Amino acid sequence: MSAFAPYAADPGQSRGRLYPERISTFRSEFQRDRDRIIHSSAFRRLKHKTQVFIEHEGDYYRTRLTHSIEVAQVARTLAGALGLNTDLAEAIALAHDLGHTPFGHTGEEALAALMEPHGGFDHNAQALRIVTRLERHYAEFDGLNLTWETLEGIAKHNGPLIAADGTPRKGPLPQALVDYNAAHDLALETHASAEAQVAAIADDVAYNHHDLHDGLRSGLFDEADLMALPITGPAFAEVDALYPGLDRMRRRHEALRRVFGTMVEDVIAVARHRLEAAEPADADAVRQLGVTIIRFSDKLFRELKVIRNFLFTRMYRAPRVVAMRAEVTEVVRDLFTLYLRDPAQLPAEWRADVAAAGEEEAGLARIVADYVAGMTDRFALQDHARLMGSDAARFTRYIVSGRGQG
Secondary structure: OOOOOOOOOOHHHOOOEOOOOOOOOOOOHHHHHHHHHHOOHHHHHHHHOOOEEEEOOOOOOOOHHHHHHHHHHHHHHHHHHOOOOHHHHHHHHHHOOOOOOOOHHHHHHHHHHHHHHHOOOOHHHHHHHHHHHHOOOOOOOOOOOOEHHHHHHHHHOOOOOEOOOOOEOOOOOOHHHHHHHHHOOOOOOOOOOHHHHHHHHHHHHHHHHHHHHHHHHHOOOOHHHHOOOOOHHHHHHHHHHHOOOOOHHHHHHHHHHHHHHHHHHHHHHHHHHHHHHHOOOOHHHHHOOOOOOOOOOHHHHHHHHHHHHHHHHHHHOOHHHHHHHHHHHHHHHHHHHHHHHOHHHOOHHHHHHHHHHOOOHHHHHHHHHHHHHOOOHHHHHHHHHHHHOOOHHHHHHEEEEOOOOO
16 A cells, blocks of 8 residues: 555455455455446446436437546546545446436436435435345345445445434435445445545536536537636637637637646645645544545635536526426336336336335335336336337437536
8 A cells, every 4th residue: 555645545454345255366345346336237227328408419428327437537537646546436436326317317306206205315325225235146145245435435425424413414314325324334424535535526527527518519508608607718718829710629629628627636736735734644534534625626616616507507407408307207207106006017027026025115116216217218218108108209309418416
């Protein structure tokens, strides 16, 4: 560990796995976690899960898979610059969106409303459920049997979930998280490791960058709009000064790569300063600091908030996006309601879980939510057309892009 900072996560000092396994000869514990995530079924399905609805204009928009890869790249860069464990940061980054539903945050909002009487639904808790229960490939356990540090990062990379007295910080905890934490305590009252915090800020960097790019490509706004905003305006101005007359696509790319670089450099500078000031002795000391140590500067955070407000108005709530949100919300509601009413319509392997759940409605609802949440956009539309007689073809005019809210 001599190449790492003292507060970096050490795979040799991991708190281990719920089910003990033989140590790998060639890979660290965090490298094994990363590889298991990449080879999971849920990770592959991210290829066909998408995010903010806009009219179809080609195959260039981000999916959950491309977004997760971009987040992992940023996380490795940040972790390396800060002397942290790049493998753990990458593993958490790759897993952070595994729990997302079809149709992005629109689908999650619909499913959360439907599951409110049955323990709630949250994509972070669902990601934890996937990697600890729903992936069923290994002979000796359900899930991927990831290390405590990776599970902790998935569950609370955005910060503590409960106060010191055990009360939830932001409303009731999703039941999926409560159930797992009862069997394997993830210390939900503390912050996560520096590597998990890196994965969280890498998510912000990636979606801020690609939502601007995808919004431009969609025609929901143009370069002139971005020149009036902080961060993006100076970036375009710098490109114009260096490369007068540059063609539109190159100009766009050069400007947005500068926006990307500004965010990354800001995080590194702020994190280095905060880590030097705090002097955490080890990885656990980072958890006990009581504050997020990996973050944007106050100035950049305020400027990014201006950009996010712009995107909210011009992209996430554009009229044609709102129209698609209403349509796919109906798809999720219809599928959930149908399967809850008639679980015999579920595939055979899921009906076995239904039988095991017995007569408890909450148990059945959780199984249905697991099934619907695991659908890709395409499969959800096809299943809806098959079961409800809807016209799935009408959705092919649209594509989903960007990260959206949350």
